[in-house]
Every structure is written in structure tokens, then in C-alpha cells.
Amino acid sequence: MIFNNRVAVVTGSTQGIGLAIAKRLAKEGVKVVVTSRNADKVNEAVAEIKNDGGEAFGLKCNVTNREEVKALGEKVIEKYGSIDILVNNAGITRDSSFKKMTDEQWDEVIDSDLKSVFIVTQELSKYMELNKYGRIISLSSVVGLSGNFGQANYSAAKAGIIGLTKTLSMELGKKGITVNAIAPGFIETAMTQEIPEKIRNEIIASIPVGRPGEPEDIAAATAFLASEEAGFVSGVTLSINGAMYRS
Ligand code: NAD
Numbered sequence: 001m002i003f004n005n006r007v008a009v010v011t012g013s014t015q016g017i018g019l020a021i022a023k024r025l026a027k028e029g030v031k032v033v034v035t036s037r038n039a040d041k042v043n044e045a046v047a048e049i050k051n052d053g054g055e056a057f058g059l060k061c062n063v064t065n066r067e068e069v070k071a072l073g074e075k076v077i078e079k080y081g082s083i084d085i086l087v088n089n090a091g092i093t094r095d096s097s098f099k100k101m102t103d104e105q106w107d108e109v110i111d112s113d114l115k116s117v118f119i120v121t122q123e124l125s126k127y128m129e130l131n132k133y134g135r136i137i138s139l140s141s142v143v144g145l146s147g148n149f150g151q152a153n154y155s156a157a158k159a160g161i162i163g164l165t166k167t168l169s170m171e172l173g174k175k176g177i178t179v180n181a182i183a184p185g186f187i188e189t190a191m192t193q194e195i196p197e198k199i200r201n202e203i204i205a206s207i208p209v210g211r212p213g214e215p216e217d218i219a220a221a222t223a224f225l226a227s228e229e230a231g232f233v234s235g236v237t238l239s240i241n242g243a244m245y246r247s
Pocket of ligand 1: 014016
């Protein structure tokens, strides 16, 4: 894949899918900015990438806090001079049946998984506009397409990302910026470890390709959408789910 000395910000990139994306982009020669809420974990991830021969820089940033995101943008520009690739990966779940879901559970997930994409993209895409070049990739979910028991908040947030992606692909297209979403299925990370074992086994058994996804499956597709060669791919939601849900 072709990357011309680009700079990427990956949110929530100290573990799971975000870390796999950060590592993959670094392997492709991209300068990677690792961010998350935990400073120690950020430092560990940066050290890991550097050990593997990549170039990385880390900053603690809560994606629900506009001031922290603004400061992140300014510091990345100071360090690397541009922001070319943004991966909106940070996200949480707070599962509950719809009947029992509290305002707090609803608001926390909408803030962390959807409003954060609005905030981070608004604050960082302005630097892409200056260079008339950008690649924005946001992590939606199969659940945003199919719905899921116990995830009214999460499925609404992840479906929201798909609508936001389509609108931004129209508004930013003439500025040289592509905007796409990825909808992973069941991927082995801390997030899916929280699912009770019986249900996990049932989900895995329902995947036609016969295995759960790995973070690297998502990282490979993200790298393609982030590459120079994907310049005519925009407004798309790419399902990566082993044919678990056929959209
Ligand atoms: P994970 O829980 O392992 O990692 C999530 C990361 O986001 C963590 O580093 C966490 O600290 C960070 N984060 C959460 N809230 C944050 C905030 N406010 N500010 C900064 N960082 C924050 O989860 P994962 O499985 O790697 O998921 C990554 C993304 O992929 C999420 O958006 C998730 O919804 C999506 N996704 C995951 C799966 C799956 O099966 N694992 C499926 C579909 C979609």
C-alpha cells in the first residue's frame, strides 16, 4: 500500500482494534499518534510501536472533551506539521435491556461513541482541509446495521456514525478528504471478553467463516482506506464480519 510520509491520529489506540490499527499504519511507514484516556497505557503502546521500528508519538486525550481534542490537534501539528489520517476508534459499551436502560447508560454511550466522532472530526479535519488531503475512518459496528438485544444505546450510536459518515463524505469531498466507516462483527478484544461465555460461543458458532475476527482483520482494511490508493472510495460502510450479517 502507498503512503506518502503521512501522519495518522488513532483514538483509543492503546489496546484492541485501535492498537492493531496504530501498529499496522506504523509498519506501513505512517507516523502514528497514539491517544487514549490513560497516560501510562499510551506510553506503553508508543514504546511497543517504536520497538518494532515504527515512528509514534503519544498523548492522553479523552475524546468526549473538546478542549482536550483541540489541544491534541495543536500538539500533533507542532510535532509532525500535519494530520492526514484520522481513525475514530475509541468506544465503549454499557449494555442493558431497553426497559432498564438508564439516562446515564444512554448518554455515556452516545457521548463516547457518537458525539466524540463529531468533536474529533470537527477539530482535526480543519488541518486536513488546509492541505486539501485527508482520510477519515470511523469504527461503526455490525450492531449499527443489524441492531442487537441489550444494545439500544450502542446500536443507535453506531448507526449514527454511518449517517454522519455519509454526510461528511459529501461536505468534505471537494476538499480532498475521503470519509468512510468500518462495521466490524465479533472481534476478539477486551470489549467482547465482557460478553458471557455461553453467548460468546453462540455468536462465534454463527459466523459462517468459522472463526471470530482478530483486531488485525480490521487493521488491514483500515490501512487500505487510509492509503493514497483509496482516494475514490468515500461514503462507504465496509462490513468486516466473516459473513455473520450480510448487509
Ligand atoms: P476496547 O475496549 O478494547 O478498546 C477501546 C479503546 O477506546 C480503549 O483504549 C479505551 O480506553 C478507548 N476509549 C474509550 N472511551 C474513550 C474516551 N472517552 N476517550 C479516549 N479513549 C477512549 O475495544 P475494541 O474492541 O478494540 O473496540 C474498538 C472500536 O471498535 C470501538 O469503537 C468499538 O465499538 C468498535 N467495535 C468493536 C467490535 C468488537 O467486536 N470488538 C465490534 C464492532 C465494533
